[in-house]
Amino acid sequence: MRFVSTRGVSAPVSLSAAIAAGLAPDGGLYVPEMLPAARRWRVGSCLADTAAQVLAPFFADDVLAAELPAICAEAFDFPVPLRPFGADGDYLLELFHGPTAAFKDIGARFLAATLSRLRRAENRPLTIVVATSGDTGAAVAAAFHRQPGLQVVVLYPDGRVSPRQAHQLGCFGDNVQALRVAGSFDDCQAMVKQALSDADLQAQRPLSSANSISLGRLLPQMSYYAHAALQHQAAGRSALNLVIPTGNLGNAMAAILARHVGLPIGRIALATNANDVLPRFFDGQPYQPCSSVATVANAMDVGAPSNVERLRWLYADDDEKLRAAFTCHAVDDAMIRATIASVHARTGEAICPHTATAAKVLQDLRVQGAGGDWAVVATAHPAKFEAVVEPLVGHAVAVPAPLAALLQRPAQAEPLAADYAALRAYLLR
Template sequence: MKLYSTQNHDLKVDFATAVFNSMPLDKGLYMPVHIPDLDQEFINNLDKFTLSQIAYKVASLLLRDAIPLEDLQHIIDDAINFEAPLVPLQEGGDTYVLELFHGPSLAFKDFGARFMSRIMAYFLKDNEKMLDVLVATSGDTGGAVALGFLGVPNTRVTILYPKGKVSEIQELQLCTNGQNIHAIEVDGTFDDCQSLVKQAFADEELNKKLRLTSANSINISRLIPQTFYYFNAFAQLKRQGKENVVFSVPSGNFGNIAAGLLAYKMGLPVKQFIAATNINDTVPRFLETGVYETKSSIQTYANAMDVGAPSNWVRIMDLFGNDQEAIKDIVKSYSFTDEDTLQAIKDIYEKFSYVACPHTAIAWLALQTYSTDAKVESKEAKVFLSTAHACKFPDIFPEEIKAKIEIPAQVNSLFSKEKKATAMDTSFESFKEYLNGY
């Protein structure tokens, strides 16, 4: 498998190099030189395969000769060992929620983080230089990465998160692990955290001293396993005799929907993708005006989506040859306020007795808006992605709804652990000094 930089298609590297470098020095992102087409027979018979079997088929096509097939099967079996069920909102209806929070950190990012950590462990050789994994998080990425890499030999993970802008449970998932996991509480926004990570990768002095890589969705090994659940959702629909599917995706850094679009390019027959955002609306504004203008992120109830400069949008543009009209044909995008989000949480509960986290509620809202705008036919299967367990956001819900949330055992155990985090400002000099102190 060969990959190029979105900044320079002539710059080509192998998969292991892309995984460990994470981001080319030219500040582009790695993309596959060749996106393989899944054979039509496999697509036609998706309903006959399990999630694990689908994951193996998709990964083996994308990675090809990068990893021996037997080893790849072992990695998938170890990493993707939980389900992603498609749940109808009401019996006999055509709207479904794809629950992606059944992994150990209770967020969809377990798919990417667990797969990536095992890929990196596979490629690491004994006695090699310590691998320093840097990750910026606006909510759930850090917890998934922490659990994915906890105890992995010869690795050290540094997680940067914005002070006061993640929920209590999300923060505990970052700061109570110990061992090889280190947390930094940055007095700024997620975009500040992401900027520090990107500056570290571009710093020649740091790269000579440390072996740096990223666990953010800028890493291609995060993107690949996220395609699995789109294929698996389609398989679950196909078992019910439904194939005409629309996906509504909560979108912050746009890695989640980028994975869906990669699946689409591989042959998954999706009718429409919807990028659902909070008031951090860089992409909705771009699709409406044609002007791509980032802005400082604004804190919302859907904190994992508080991104003003989404890194993965460049991947989506690259997938479609920078053709804005082609993207607009397959991607619609809508943004919503905190007030909209709270009302949606109440509406979903009152109408369907379903408790949705704020990110999930925004995806549902976008699906409703699209259905109205596009006059969607009833025969279509409308799927919105649930990216995190509702228990992570207890302060958002009214008491009646909050009382219905079942708290998983792994969450209850967090409150008895000691929290450890290093406070830091937003200057790169401070972060560089911290890393040089390792």
């Protein structure tokens, strides 16, 4: 299978080339030249088995095709349970059981496993530059830490991630450097995209990306939706509907692609925070990126979601058809806090602020008469947001062992201006 740019200018490339590059030369995002035909899928014995099956058509004819099962086994070695969540027909899809307690571990570990294999034939080190609004950077740092021939530079908005997220970002050292940027996530993302498109910089220091613009992160995220939906179907239940918290739209895009290739996924509803560029678009307004605002669900503080390019490509730039395919809902900070409190009162469970946006949307959908089985996608462990969650649930949230181990390490991040020239100078230093 070959991959092309959403902007249609760059020449088609192999999957390995697309993963290594991160961003297409014309500034677009890589997408399959043609999606695999829909088919009947079978549930695997474990997540890695399902993943290898679902991703095999995308890896067809690629140099990594034979290694795909081993890559999946290496990356997907922790559970992603789908379990009941309160009322009958409501479920929680828990994606936070990896080493940094966020769903980003899944795509980041897969990307690291692929790039480490591709780098074996290269003599020069590759630098992964990644912008993060909270969880991506730590997942990428953990996945690439001490990987030979690979260096990582993480940009995050100073003061706009939780204290525990900031600690994770700066606690690795070795081949991982954290930069705290005096700006927003959108500033960080724009700087990373500019670096990836800088041919002169690339000639001096080869770069790639680990943001959700990378196919190496996007495609493997299809796997947990496939595994959950197929398990649900095998249990004799109806097609699984999803409510997905989304910021940069990568997690949602993976579910949308999974549904397009025939996996038994029903309706998809998107949940955002007060950064409502997507809800306004789905309500019929022109797509208009804007400056992001800080919220308690900080990993979704995105005003210019990159994967909109992929979403519009999938629907051939037919915005009306796209709007008819999904719903998208904004949840402000007050509603996020109220939902964390009400879910705990009703079920005894603590959920993170991002998961709370999806839980609130599902509550509203049920009030409006939505039937069927629905899964709230739980993207991060609540212990990462203790300052928000614990006052609302009235007790301390237990910290998972892998996260506790990271929090015991010393952490350090270097300040950086929200200016591409400053980033370029840093990378060439």
